[in-house]
Amino acid sequence: MSDRELYCDGCEGVVLFEAPPCVDGHDADCPELVCTGCGAAVLIATFAFPAPRLHHRRRATRTPHRQAA
Template sequence: MTAMWSSPERRTERCASCAEERVFEQPPCHDGHDPGECPEWACAECGHAMLIGGALPVSTTHRRRIPVAA
């Protein structure tokens, strides 16, 4: 099995594309996460990507309610 990235962060997960347990690695993060904190992982065998980990941040924008006359 050849690694696609030289990341120290590796874990095994079931790959949906390979239909088997595979090594997943973190590609270089372009969002500014520290190594091991990025939720993006990719299968080292086929490249299938998935999000693993905690919940993603919720948008802080608020919707404004406008009263409607009945």
């Protein structure tokens, strides 16, 4: 079991949270944590967002730059 200290709304303070035995195979990296004080459960999740594509934002009607001779 892994454990970490987090804020618990039920206990109204920072308490020890621990990961219960994980049946999904996450082991110590399980996103499910349980408060050791009141038993409240939290789920820690991360999200990855793809970068937006900017090549469509270019103006198609650009005029070429003139250079002095």
